[in-house]
Amino acid sequence: MHGTRDGLNWPRAQALAARERASYIARNPESARLAGLAAQHLLFGVPMHWMNDWSTPFALTVSEASGARFRDVDGHEYVDFCLGDTGAMFGHAPSAVAQAIARQSMRGYTAMLPSEDAAPVAAQLARRFGLPYWQFALSASDANRFVLRWLRAATGRDKVLVFNGCYHGTVDDVFVDLIDGVPTQRDSLLGQVHTLTDHTVVVEFNDLPALEAALARGDIACVLAEPVMTNIGMVLPEPGYWEAAQRIIRHHGALLVIDETHTISSGPGGYAREHGMLPDALVVGKPIGGGIPCAVYGFTEELARKVEHAKRGAPSGHSGVGTTLSANMFAMAAMRANLEQVMTEAAYQRMFGLAARLAEGLRDVIARHGLPWCVTRVGARTEFQFAPSSPRNGGEAQAILDGELEQIIHLYLLNRGLLITPFHNMLLVCPATAESDVARLLTAFDECLGEMH
Structure with a gap:
């Protein structure tokens, strides 16, 4: 078993993944329909091939985004902690x-x-x-x-x-x-x-x-x-x-x-x-x-x-x-x-306060479940990693990546209206992020880890 999975019940995690994929498919019929249409003329079925690299069975289609939230074509609203992988670091459509x-x-x-x-x-x-x-x-x-x-x-x-x-x-x-x-x-x-x-x-x-x-x-x-x-x-x-x-x-x-x-x-x-x-x-x-x-x-x-x-x-x-x-x-x-x-000083100070609470909350949840994971923060940017301490170089960081585990966590959160960055476990806050959004993320993360014990 991967060292990143120490402390987890992997058969339970795999069963959770299957349930979450089924839930996603059931929740998003319009995204599924549009993904089928897109496959007729878009290479790989998406505007850019990496849009298929998320945890989802098919691409989620966005209808609108504002501040720290976006809505999909099936009418679900999400709190966005990905924020375009920094492209919308200060919120959607400021x-x-x-x-x-x-x-x-x-x-x-x-x-x-x-x-x-x-x-x-x-x-x-x-x-x-x-x-x-x-x-x-x-x-x-x-x-x-x-x-x-x-x-x-x-x-x-x-x-x-x-x-x-x-x-x-x-x-x-x-x-x-x-x-x-x-x-x-x-x-x-x-x-x-x-x-x-x-x-x-x-x-x-x-x-x-x-x-x-x-x-x-x-x-x-x-x-x-x-x-x-x-x-x-x-x-x-x-x-x-x-x-x-x-x-x-x-x-x-x-x-x-x-x-x-x-x-x-x-x-x-x-x-x-x-x-x-x-x-x-x-x-x-x-x-x-x-x-x-x-x-x-x-x-x-x-x-x-x-x-x-x-x-x-x-x-x-x-x-x-x-x-x-x-x-x-x-x-x-x-x-x-x-x-x-x-991009004002006041905006940054608000983001820093929210990110600090997020990082502290992630550490508390991880500790409560006895997992050997760490949390790193750089200003408004926070990440949890599957190792007891932060890696000191790229080689060490590569060794602790676990795409299968990441995707289970990401999809679980997405099905509960919370988006974090694909490819790794990065979360951003923006000036429009609310303290209640951070609390909601921490609760869902706690529940996800509980499902995998």
């Missing part, structure tokens, strides 16, 4: 953003020219994150891809270093794992024809000697990292890790790129600003526009000058950076409203 995009919808969407929102948005970003120069993209994947291209051009170095188990969207360069200590291109990456290990170096998070050894070769342009690993299960930096890592990175002439797309849950300026980190470049994606597709990336003054020099010294033609819809007027209006009116 009023200020909705009003801004409604106004902009009558004034044009895109013109390939700056809108009047561009300068105020850049000033907001500079104030929040402490980096003076910014550019825009449609997603964090694109932003990370563009930053890697800029930094390779600026440094003349061709390699990037990432951490085992990292997540930076769909950037090809990052799909390299450590398998028995050997850098290995990820088997799940479809259609990749170039050998990624020629230009990507991978080490374990929290391993300073490995970081030092990799950078000592002098060929790495940048380290691309989340300040806290999030997508493989949360992995916190050990005390003093980032202070030492930044010294090592600087010593060897590499640059540090921090991807705050998930860790913007830490505060208005992200984890790096909250913890005194000094990255050379920073990326934020999904949450920055209140759910509208957009992303941002910023540079220090020194790096910005190097980037400008590289561009001006290059032959004319397409740089490989940017898309026609990057920084479109619609997205800029959404970002301005979200930054100025939604």
Whole structure:
């Protein structure tokens, strides 16, 4: 039996899973009907193939979403602790953003020219994150891809270093794992024809000697990292890790790129600003526009000058950076409203209080059932993991994943009107989340664990 299942009655858990699948099917006839229609013309039967990766027998179809709640086509209402896996971190359809995009919808969407929102948005970003120069993209994947291209051009170095188990969207360069200590291109990456290990170096998070050894070769342009690993299960930096890592990175002439797309849950300026980190470049994606597709990336003054020099010294033609819809007027209006009116200090303080109560409640429930699981929180982001203590690197986090157990818990909660993030056990709160929502989640979680004893 999986070590993650210690303390559980697995036959009872499997019987629970069968009952919950039957309940889901019975509760959702309209979602089932629409899933059948979708299968006629949508590849894999869904708009994006990963929409099939939830715990459900068929996809749940959403009809509307607002604040911390959404409704499905069968009329069920849900409290949303997934929130678009941070895309709706500040709630669905925040009023200020909705009003801004409604106004902009009558004034044009895109013109390939700056809108009047561009300068105020850049000033907001500079104030929040402490980096003076910014550019825009449609997603964090694109932003990370563009930053890697800029930094390779600026440094003349061709390699990037990432951490085992990292997540930076769909950037090809990052799909390299450590398998028995050997850098290995990820088997799940479809259609990749170039050998990624020629230009990507991978080490374990929290391993300073490995970081030092990799950078000592002098060929790495940048380290691309989340300040806290999030997508493989949360992995916190050990005390003093980032202070030492930044010294090592600087010593060897590499640059540090921090991807705050998930860790913007830490505060208005992200984890790096909250913890005194000094990255050379920073990326934020999904949450920055209140759910509208957009992303941002910023540079220090020194790096910005190097980037400008590289561009001006290059032959004319397409740089490989940017898309026609990057920084479109619609997205800029959404970002301005979200930054100025939604992502406020007051909103964060409310989210932190709710997340702290959620984390404490999860620990209490887990302890009451005598399970060897832990709970980790980063600001408004909370996760329970199937191990006695938080993993210290991606390899350890990968080893404790248990998709079958996750899906039982997720489906049980979903059938009771509570959504948490698929693929792992992450929960977000937003300014619209109520204390009663947290209490309801904890009660259902307690009952679920009781059913599996």
